[in-house]
Amino acid sequence: MVEALNKFQLIGQEQTRRYWETLIGSGRFGHAHILSGHSGVGKDALAFFIAAALNCKADTKKPCGNCISCRQFLNLENQALQLIFALPRRSANQTDPFTGIKEKEMILINEELAKKAAWPYYHLQIDAANDIRIAGIRKLRKDIYLAIDPGTTRVIIILRAHKMNMEAANALLKILEEPPAGTIFLLTTEYADRLPDTIRSRCALHHVPDLNWKLIREDLLQKKGVDPVQAEICARMSMGDLAAAHGYAEQDNTFWLDRIRATLNTLAKEDFVSVHKQVLLLADKEEQTDDSRQQFLSLLILFFRDVALKVKMGETVLWATQSQQMNKLFPNCDSQGAIKAIERTKNALERKVHLQLALTALFFELRKHLRR
Ligand SMILES: [Zn+2]
Known part of the structure; x- marks a missing residue:
């Protein structure tokens, strides 16, 4: 069988x-x-x-x-x-x-x-x-x-x-x-x-x-021969879509982790300049495409989902330490609020709004949800 x-x-x-x-x-x-x-x-x-x-x-x-x-x-x-x-x-x-x-x-x-x-x-x-x-x-x-x-x-x-x-x-x-x-x-x-x-x-x-993302991860590891971090990112971003996961695996997505980590550091600080810097990086039309920004925001949603679920080491290779730090730094973090804010921004970006404004607004809103 x-x-x-x-x-x-x-x-x-x-x-x-x-x-x-x-x-x-x-x-x-x-x-x-x-x-x-x-x-x-x-x-x-x-x-x-x-x-x-x-x-x-x-x-x-x-x-x-x-x-x-x-x-x-x-x-x-x-x-x-x-x-x-x-x-x-x-x-x-x-x-x-x-x-x-x-x-x-x-x-x-x-x-x-x-x-x-x-x-x-x-x-x-x-x-x-x-x-x-x-x-x-x-x-x-x-x-x-x-x-x-x-x-x-x-x-x-x-x-x-x-x-x-x-x-x-x-x-x-x-x-x-x-x-x-x-x-x-x-x-x-x-x-x-x-x-x-x-x-x-x-x-x-x-x-x-x-499909459970773990099955998709296994499939990517076996069939695409990618490394575990890449396999997990692609599997989780695909939201249960095996075909999409295989498509994501065609390119390296691991660099997004650094961007997410930088974003989290920015959010942890009371520093307008660093927010502005992150926004400029994300809004840069030479460096980013509409798709890559959407991908970044999808990953950010995954991160807050893991924070909400208090995902432990071993359950994810992506950011176990970061999410635990977040739980410690911001024990009252409103993850659901953060996820909703990111989803709203994702939808707004599809309607071609002003990139910098939309992303700046998102970062300030995320901060608010962290320090509820
Ligand atoms: Zn037969």
Whole structure:
């Protein structure tokens, strides 16, 4: 089982997995399901896992990851699998979503699919693929009646299903109302509430919970070979999103720790000049990008969260000593207030406010929360 899990690369989600194993084993399995949850928690990985389990040739412990069917699912090439995802609109053809897509573009799309097969947490990056349109669903309506091996379950997986436009959703609804026997639909989405009620009412809704950051850290240590500090920063900044964590790990984030420590020293002092200096460093448009400032603020939130939880040495490699010092220096620190202030600033920065003013205001507000 562990070996099969390694092959399907499904991280964590043990309860969810057991639930599905029981559901599949029971045989009382509805034909349409929505897997909803935050970005990067493994909804697609779970969908591929379920699809393979439904078609695995092994007697027990499905999916085995070894039989011919499983191996094909691992390559996303099983004939029982139909993947629907957003494609660029290249023609007004209403029955084939691939019409008008040039050969070069098709090669890129296939490369993206190969990346998805290699790592199911990967987000497909296809230029101008803004929505899932009716052509894709109409094609599905034809393909769904093509013969497949007897005894197999046809699985239609719609990735980021909320990208379906209204026309496509209505066309899908017709299939959902009367699907051919032996067909299962799995819709994955971060925004189940954006799906029309008519679709949702015909599907069982399953929530895929957030990933614990420690699992993400382990994955980064194993797969990306980063050092423990970098692994923890990326894992925690990702807020449960494995794909985002892998993205963060592409660059060095450890230098932020020094900046956070400098900021904390500044906050501890009654010194306007040092506040001003920190603000200038952060507002510097040559040195910082909008993303890097957001990253810094996210880390600062993590710090205050750890202070609030009185996180001890050994539980974090990031700032165990600093957070303990903070607890000693400012025993009445209002961490929740500090976190709210940082979140407000994060939102404000997205609206392009005056950087220096917003950051100065934040630093003075943080000070107030420290010395409550
Ligand atoms: Zn198998």
